[in-house]
Amino acid sequence: MTLTENIHNHTPMMQQYLGLKAENPEILLFYRMGDFYELFYDDARKASLLLDISLTKRGQSAGIPIPMAGVPYHAIEGYLAKLVQLGESAAICEQVGDPATSKGPVERKVIRIITPGTVSDEALLSERQDNLIAAVYHDGRRFGYGTMDISSGRFFINQFDKEETLLAELQRTNPAELLYPESFAFLHHIEGRRGLRRRPEWEFELGTARKLLCQQFGTQDLVGFGVEQSETALCAAGCLMQYVKDTQRTALPHIRSVRLEQPDHAVIMDAATRRNLELTQNLAGGHDNTLAAVLDGTATPMGSRLLKRWLHQPIRDRVILKGRQSTIKELIEQNLYDELGSLLRQVGDVERVLARLALRSARPRDLTRLRQAFAQLPELQRLLADNEHEAVQQLRDRASTFPALLDLLERAVMEVPPVLIRDGGVIRDGFNQELDELRDLANGATASLARIEEREKLLTGINTLKVGYNKVHGFYIEVSRANSHLVPAHYIRRQTLKNNERYIIDELKKYEDKVLTAQSQALALEKRLYEELLDALLPHLGDLQDSAAALAELDVLANLAERAETLDYRCPTLIDEDQILIEAGRHPVVEQVMTDPFIANPIRLERERRMLIITGPNMGGKSTYMRQTALIVLLAHIGAFVPADSAHIGPIDRIFTRIGASDDLASGRSTFMVEMTETANILNNATARSLVLMDEIGRGTSTYDGLSL
Template sequence: MMRQYLGFKAQYPDKLLFFRMGDFYELFYDDAKKAAKLLDIVLTQRGKHAGDPIPMAGIPHHSVESYLAKLIRMEESVVICEQIGDPTTGSTPVEREITKIITPGTITDEALLEQDSEHCLAALAKNKKQFGLAVVDVCSGRFLLMQFDDYTPLYNELSHLTPAEILVPEGLVLKQSKLLRNITPRPIWHFDNDSAEHLLKKQFGVRELSGFGCEEMPLAISAAGCLLQYLEETQRANLQHLQTISVHKQQDYLMLDAVSRRNLELDRGYDGTHKNSLLTILQTTVTAMGGRLLKRWLNKPIKDTQELCLRHDAVACLLHNQQFVRCRESLHEIADLERILARISLKSARPQDLLKLRSALKVLPELRLYLTDLNCLLLQKLCEQLHHCPDLYALLNQAIVASPPAMIRDGNTIADGYHAELDALRKLKQETAQYLLDMESREKERTKISTLKIGYNRVHGYYITVSRSQTKALPKEYHRLQTLKAYERYTTEELKMFEEKILHAESKALILEKQLYDELLDACCEYIPRLQSCSIAIATVDVLACFAERAETLNLNRPAFQETHGIDIIAGRHLVVEQIQTEPFVPNDLTLNHDRRMLIITGPNMGGKSTYMRQVALIVILAYMGSYVPADVAILGPVDQIFTRIGASDDVSEGRSTFMVEMIETANILNNATENSLILLDEIGRGTSTYDGLALAWTCAEYLVADTKSFSLFATHYFELTALTQQIPEIQNVHLDAIEHNDKISFLHTVKEGATNRSYGLQVALLAGVPKNIVGKAKLFLQQLEEKYQKINACKNQQKDMFVDVS
């Protein structure tokens, strides 16, 4: 047996091997030591090898999922080696084979996945200038191809995909990044382009790949080929749920780099949790599929305004007479169809999956009926995709019991009346109890022993129990099995024949039920293309209904798009801040156009400058998702990218100071922004000396308006920057208002035209709890500095008078 184990282990030296032995999965040698430490299980030993004890650790087979979940969260990979031979035949060793390889990027079990997050496996190919990226979500069947001209857009894509595992060619050296975790090197020949094309054509049943629009993406195709080989190796099953390729091109999306997503707290707050993120406010979808789609739309808004208008039309339609309420009631009954279909394809679906599929098919006609009555182009198109597959529903309704067990091995999944032979085998088992009662009565009468009992255990099977004092009265055909303190156990030829018949029937029933179940899965596979189209439609309807509910609940309004450059917002609000603060939110307007490309924003600390800037970006993102927006009016021209430079901190791991981080982010903006970009800049230059910072802030502002011609919001405490409006007409000043009374400050949070030179820093210090005596001294020192500054300015003015032209 150990020779068999070592043979399998030699094939997968870098993975934990779960070796099935009876009711346990056993691990040996270093695997046992590692698993005992990671899973907090007992480390024992079994026999010896080269004179040393063999370390061993075991996991009960019925609870393996919980242990696998722990290991996957620790980014470990596991090989499952199952017994496929019958251990009762006496052959040594029992026949075994590798049935599955579970890696961080290839898990599909429901217990190991997060419901609202995609679980991606990526592959990366590279030449001297470009990167090719292929991404697959094995749990849903989504297969994406992308190609990039440099590392930055690749990094931005990975930052929101956060793949659980990345396949790269052996020897490829990449820039260090927290995103590039779980790197799995693969042989270079796995990235061969010709082999990749062949694999992709075979998988998707096409003669050419041009129909997918990826013919000009050779690196992405190479990466995709590597993905398919890896999935075939690890899944050991049909990948029928991988039905098509989706090509993503940067120019089709409103680009948000990793820094902007973090600064705008789109799906995570600054603390790394979902709390206080935009996603948390938006997330009222009722299906897991809809939740994942909402997250995708949030991280990759589209730029196609025609498609966006269709989404807005759908939201308007669902809002009318609260139609979204009826849709959401139906959606509540639909389980995670995407992932169920993946498990069906991979032959890992459990009875509960088929029950949930049946329940979804039952409710789909009702959902179709609701959508059919709505006069909306997009909703009608989605309605056509809602294939409710009546034949499949009838089959599942006939084949599966109302409340199936967790595992097919537990039996009683197939309904009575579905298969005559299975019914006969079950009937035999059901008659067992009565047969044993009748036999017990007969034997009591025959032996005249009233205390005689027939029982069963797993060691001896069926047996007859009598007290030791009555054994002399037993017939000669009674054969002793076991002697106990007060009783003895016997068997007879009749009882042995009955046991063999019953056990054979039970075993045969389980084997037959598994066979019928596999046939059901095969039947379901025939419907996968239609059901995947259906699941996409369900998710889309769910997100649109979510937008409608949010629009009504949060007082959101429909945005409008225009071809000319500009952003006009009336009474805009920050959706997240509005929901978490207790006092009413103060809305503000914004206008950016050809004559007003940059706003220099001044005002007190805590006055709302950052909130004002962020709310503009969030309104744009919401509109480009297809959602309504928190504003009375929002008219948006073309926007291709949103950049933010808000806040900064040291990046110790990369050896970067606060100012270095600030300048790297600023450089990225200056090098990549276009005239269609929206830029948010907060306190440029504050990480260095006053004059260095002011000089950098001044020249950056000039460049963005004069050269890049972007739309920019520029918050600053450098009052000197407000003079830019005198040199560049496209720059305007606005400020956040506040009122001071008796050394106390009240923030009005209203944006007004013009500049202010008051930061109210001392008042904010008092609010923060700085001791009054410290603030008092600071106030005296401030007065001295201001007087000194005024004298210097006066001297400068007098010096200028000496050179007045008197001609």
């Protein structure tokens, strides 16, 4: 029998809790009670284990002992962060009713749902990594795959035929949460991932998806986004949209479009290649000694995230690549990258602040961050004003200024506001006359109480008499027990302490009502003014997002310019011939960790010289030489300079690596099976323009079997 079957046997408070829990059965429900968030029954048991908090009991309800665990309300964000890291979700239930007017339990409702893939609060996010939620669908012929970053508004879809491509996409995007339909037949590819969510089949229906997406974008159809024919991908996108709407419970104005990722625009890398090249994660699972660790000196978190996206998805569009190269060269020649970095460091993570603004979860200090960013934009415009380079001009124009919004935030928001609007003190004095008057009344309490205290001392002759205040008993007059016989008859006893008595008089009670009313009205008005501030910023959301995107790109290019100068990288030449000609190439990561100088090496691959067989002693640098070739080619395809004296690189459509040998015990595959599978993938998918690196193939079995492989 479930707890809700005889719900009327429970206490009114537990009836309320169980009703809310029934609406959120699969996630932990944090139920606000006073200064704590409480969890009950199975949620309490699970939270006790996950969060290492005490499991207690709260009497009985319907004759059943109630397991209970709780966390202080002021510490909730830390516990939520831990749950998110563990791949768990939580519903936050707050009191929304007025205790003074409530009959029975105060009305409560779930105000937000926190899941690993839909968090936007900075305390719950890694600032230099994308936080994606993804959905996968298979229609019997092909896969549909969609990703959304709710903390920036990016929304992409893709569809493909092969399971290997699914594995590569999961490796590339590394979603914090993955949605899949109940009938998904490829669970063996996703088992073991954190944040897996099985969703009902109807959420993946094509008609539902089209309707949801058109509603979100305010369009009649999806033709303008170029995704109308990608039906399998749209099914995944529809599930994503439904899930995000369910969890956020608010409008999503920052999600303005959906884009179809085109495989023929990117240099394709499978999951093994991304792992072997250690782009953003080393083979031990850390972030040290990776390509990103060497390259990432970006000034802003949003720039850092963009750089990592470039590394994981190098492109083949020569126009874009040459534009990036040209911009980096310009920033070096004009010595602009240092000043740009200094300015951009003051801009901060505008991208995620804007997402919280769109979700109406922006906190007061988010607005001060926006204000600080707006204040830097005119300086950035002046720095780039005389530059005639076309790409630099375009980025400068996109990173436009917002003088009216800057003026509004400077007038409206305190220099250093409190963390939460509920604490008050966010709106500047002078911004609103009514608020100023209420504050004057509330803040005048100290002087008025001092006057009452001096008067009562004279009237009673009690020199130790004090007038004080606390949240429980309000204003009071405190007299020592030794002097209590001197207290006038009109004093009304309010509280008895060990050594003192506390009293109230009519005048003090009236003044208390007046002050507390003023404080309450001031806080209510401040909250309303804060909401109006958000309303004033929201119509500019699209322009602000475009500006943030330009600032992030400018940050990446300035960073790549600095890295090229500091590390002695050179601009590669992109050629049309099928060639890779590198003079004095160096491994970008190994040369940074070596104490001795790195020995540079050339490589020449062309039509008449398509294959190189490299032999030599152990620890001779064969694997390093192979990896450095792939990394130089990859860097050329993000538009960056490369660690070489010169590099001429022809069109590359795919990079494959088969490096190292190890068992995949989790999937029940031996070393030899792993080698055969990865080699088969290369043979089935490589083209005439693919770069293939195979290191010690066949080492995972006997000599003759390895030779046959």
